[in-house]
Amino acid sequence: MSEPEDAYDDDTRAAEYVLRLLEDDMERAFEARLANDRDLQSLVQSWEYYLADLAVDIEEVEPPKAVRSRVLASVADRAGHRSWSPIWSWLAGGLVAAGVMVAVVLGGLFDGSDDLTPSFRAELISEDRSVILTAGVIPATHEIVVERVAGAPPAEQIHELWLIADGADAPVSLGLLQNEGTTRIRVPDEIAPGVRTGTIAISIEPPGGSPTGAPTGPVVAAAQFSDL
Template identity: 40%
Template sequence: MTGRDETDLPGGWEAAAAEYVLGLLPEAEARAFHARLGQDRDLQRDVEAWQDYFSTLTDEIAPVAPPPQVLRRIEARLYGRRRRGFGSSLLPYLLGAVTAGALAWAALTTGLVGPAEDPHLYAELRVPDRGLDMLAHWSPETGTFMVRWDGGDYPDDRALQIWVIPEGAETPLSVGLIARGEGLTSIWLPEDLAAQVPGATVAISEEPEGGSPTGLPTGPVLASGLLDARIPASL
């Protein structure tokens, strides 16, 4: 844990990292947290440490099937009134751990854990003539869009901006800027933008420092790729 003294959030950034992992931060605080997360490697380590810690709390809890009426209410909340086939057959086991472990329950009911059919999505983004090598990753469980920097030099006095182009659309939507000097950029997406990520194309453009002044790409598009559930060989 970082133990930083200065904070803009109640309880400190370290406490906020714990609430983030559990999906308990209010939306306004979550936005502030994610804005800082992409730039603060110590904060990223806090998140990783809390994830490791909380995951151990349910390791030895045996699954317990919830009462049928509880299961029906949870299914209705997650999927609507229509029952799902395979996903529903797995739900008693998931909810058994939820019943036994309050942390897993909090993650499920706050949306930190999405339905089982929501896959992680990836896109490899390479610019051979510049030596740039990046991997985009969408995590539906945490609602974060990540870009891992694997090689190449960040352009001087310029910014690299991330865009998604929803399936069937022509207008790119800004996700944010790739953090300079960091191996991983992690950006939380609001629900309206997150809903448009599946099936979208991700693109990286070169922009003035601070990002595009128009809300659309103004510089060259360096790389693009379709977000896909297939796990890339670079992982």
Template identity: 35%
Template sequence: MSDDMDIPEDDFSRDDMLAAELSLGLLSGEDLVQAERRARIDRVFGDLVEDWDMRFAQMSDDIAPVTPPKGLLRKITNEAYPDSPKRLWQQLGILPAFLGAGAAALVLFATLQIGILMQANAPTFEAQIAAEDESIIVAAAFVEDSGVLSVEWRVGDRVEGRDVELWLIADGNAPVSLGVLNKGTKFTEFAISQDMRRLLAGGVMAVSDEPLGGSPTGAPTGTILAVGQITAG
């Protein structure tokens, strides 16, 4: 077994633990949604998740293939964490000897499947939309398979009583509105049409300060807050 797994829990950063939980499939609900969005948008956090995928995959090096007994997954679910997904990680540890090699193989199989899913959700296009002084930073990532553009407001204060609108500028053409960013959460998702997807490659994204509800004219009317080049993921 790899020595990489022998890391004291105190040495883990908060992001490390979150990445490990995401890799092992221990998150659920809004925590899962937020972590998956962040893995798509935040390259550093995405790399942490991939590192944990590799660490967990290495657990199979010293384990001979074993077919888990029928109903084992249901038994683990019912007995190990009836209240909270985190209890499964705390009780199983790195290699749950009390459950035997069959359970370990089952956990490894699930981990590898999650790793494949994360790779399938890798961004097709990305953009770091930033003000010149980096007082505002917005990250965007588009996944072709889902047709979803995920946007995260990372740095900067929002103006009370105003909205921030996202724009796509392709081939020097007039800006096209992609929509208004959410106020109650850092994350916003937009469904991108097939026609719009063709404009992403080599384009530019920008965010502008607009009246509530967005620009009334279909073009930016307020200050351009930040701009960023779209690059391949």
């Protein structure tokens, strides 16, 4: 008999990763794959866009049964009519599901009203200019969009992005950067206000990122955001 995990495909894993539902070891394994798997990166970015409104604080409300049914049908359709899994059970109940349903009642998810234009920009350039990245902040979605202009981490290693907020005792990891192209990172609401005035930095880390919660490798570059 196959294990329950066999029913999970990459699309479902990507959704659970965005929602931070994976166990620590599963998340580390997923991030190790994410560093070099462009298809997986695309799935994560797609789910980040699709589920971004879940971060909005909405008071818990018991939705009408008809609305609940429509939302679950919509979510199932987004997943490509795949088999039911724990992620949909999680979405179906509790505060987050209520928040989604209220958002649908008020006009639907992603109605195009958010301004997705970056408002702040920073350049991360190593001392020898072998690594150059640009980063922009989209305040409406609390996203940092990092574009790799030149350079990459050493073989079998990865770049990790950190925030050192004003007055903070230690840096906070914002996520892992793709080795080429664009990386989109959604900053948790509780630390998002510190991005504008803080310092961002990139370090060289093992696959899956720092195992300690703090930079373990060399810091390649650091910068602060300025207004566009």
